[in-house]
Amino acid sequence: MITIDWLHFTPASAFAGGLLIGLAVALLILLEGRIAGISGIVGGLLQPLRQGDVAWRLAFALGLVAAPLLYRWLLILPPSHIDAGWTTLVVAGLLVGFGSRLGSGCTSGHGVCGLSRLSPRSLVATIVFMAAGFATVFAARHLFA
Amino acid sequence: MSILIPLLIGLVFGCGLIVSGMSDPAKVLAFLDLAGDWDPSLALVMAGAIAVGLVAFRLAGRRATSLRGKPIQMPTARQIDRRLLAGSTLFGVGWGLAGICPGPALVLLGTGAAKGFVFVLAMFAGMAIFTASERLSRARQAKSAPDQ
Numbered sequence: 001m002i003t004i005d006w007l008h009f010t011p012a013s014a015f016a017g018g019l020l021i022g023l024a025v026a027l028l029i030l031l032e033g034r035i036a037g038i039s040g041i042v043g044g045l046l047q048p049l050r051q052g053d054v055a056w057r058l059a060f061a062l063g064l065v066a067a068p069l070l071y072r073w074l075l076i077l078p079p080s081h082i083d084a085g086w087t088t089l090v091v092a093g094l095l096v097g098f099g100s101r102l103g104s105g106c107t108s109g110h111g112v113c114g115l116s117r118l119s120p121r122s123l124v125a126t127i128v129f130m131a132a133g134f135a136t137v138f139a140a141r142h143l144f145a
Numbered sequence: 146m147s148i149l150i151p152l153l154i155g156l157v158f159g160c161g162l163i164v165s166g167m168s169d170p171a172k173v174l175a176f177l178d179l180a181g182d183w184d185p186s187l188a189l190v191m192a193g194a195i196a197v198g199l200v201a202f203r204l205a206g207r208r209a210t211s212l213r214g215k216p217i218q219m220p221t222a223r224q225i226d227r228r229l230l231a232g233s234t235l236f237g238v239g240w241g242l243a244g245i246c247p248g249p250a251l252v253l254l255g256t257g258a259a260k261g262f263v264f265v266l267a268m269f270a271g272m273a274i275f276t277a278s279e280r281l282s283r284a285r286q287a288k289s290a291p292d293q
Contacts, residue, residue: 005182008175010166014186017165018193024158025194026201031150033211033218036158038247043272047279059148063155064251070156071163078163080253081171082260084243093250093264095239097271100247103232104222107246110233111191116198117206117219124225125233132237137177140242 025112032056037109038064039100103129150213159252165190168252170244177241 025036034041034056041057071077084092100106103125105114110129114122159168166172166186175184205217240246245253245264253261 002179002183003181005175005184008172008182008184008186010186011189014165014189015193017161017163017167018190018195019197020161020164021158021190022161022194022197022201024154024161025198027154027157028151029201029205029211029217031211031213031215032154033205033213033215035218035220036154038251039272042247042251042269043276046269046272046276055148056151059152060155060158061251063152063157064159064162064248065255066152067156067159067163067252068168068255071160077256078166078169080169080256080258082243082245082253082258082264083171083174084260086260086263088242089260089264090267092239092243092245093267094271094274095235095242096246096250096264097239097268097273098275099232099235099237099239099271101232101272101275103229103234103236104220106236106248107240108248112194112198113202114220115191116195117202118199119220121223121225121229125229128230128233129237129240132234133177133241134179136238136241137174138180141178142180 021108021112025108025116028060035109035113037105037113039097039106040104040109043097043101158248159255161194162249162252165193168249168256170249170253173240173244173246173249177244
């Protein structure tokens with residue numbers, strides 16, 4: 001049985017944040033003609049296909065990095081907790097970087113944009129990485145803890 | 146300014162990640178922990194983002210160029226192959242280990258968290274390893290089939 005943690009359940013802010021992410025996705029495709037897949041945008045910096053393909057990628061990534069600075073300036077930045085140890089972080093980072101490039105997308109590219117495009121390929125990718133995420137947390141917290 | 150628009154869109158995306166709770170790895174892990182005290186919030190992040198995304202891509206699908214006259218570049222790949230499955234599995238395991246995916250990683254970098262910095266470095270290294278292995282296998286293919 002699944003027990004829901006009602007105390008930490010934040011449906012309103014989660015949905016509102018989701019709408020903002022959707023707005024960014026909408027603006028990027030309708031204004032720039034590009035898919036808002038973070039791993040693809042950032043990964044493309046390491047293998048630029050042609051000239052003029054680097055600036056917009058860097059600008060978008062810089063916007064993401066600057067977001068908490070802007071947020072902190074206007075409002076109170078909600079706290080974030082990184083519980084993983086250093087070794088776990090490095091392994092996780094390597095897997096996230098390599099895996100998202102091999103699978104051509106991550107939570108944003110497949111999970112948000114791909115599902116919004118009703119792409120069967122992205123639906124499969126999303127089911128696979130969600131299942132892998134659930135299984136990994138289950139193993140880490142309930143099998144080997 | 147052509148780079149001002151992607152910069153602003155990145156800011157909106159990042160603020161969405163912060164508001165939604167996606168940039169808090171502990172909250173992401175609580176979502177992925179079905180067998181523990183489950184926090185379903187992040188399902189609503191997906192719902193909100195896809196609700197807007199569905200409309201946006203429906204509109205974009207009817208056009209050849211963007212509102213700023215740029216070509217609309219939709220992904221063309223359709224195949225569900227071993228690369229997609231293996232890559233998504235590796236990505237999911239990494240995501241489950243730390244609770245961080247690429248967008249939130251960049252936001253965490255901006256908060257000044259040392260652990261965010263280390264994660265981003267490792268993520269770039271993973272991407273660089275992928276790019277290098279692609280080049281290597283392409284070079285090998287070119288060698289074994291010199292006519293192509």
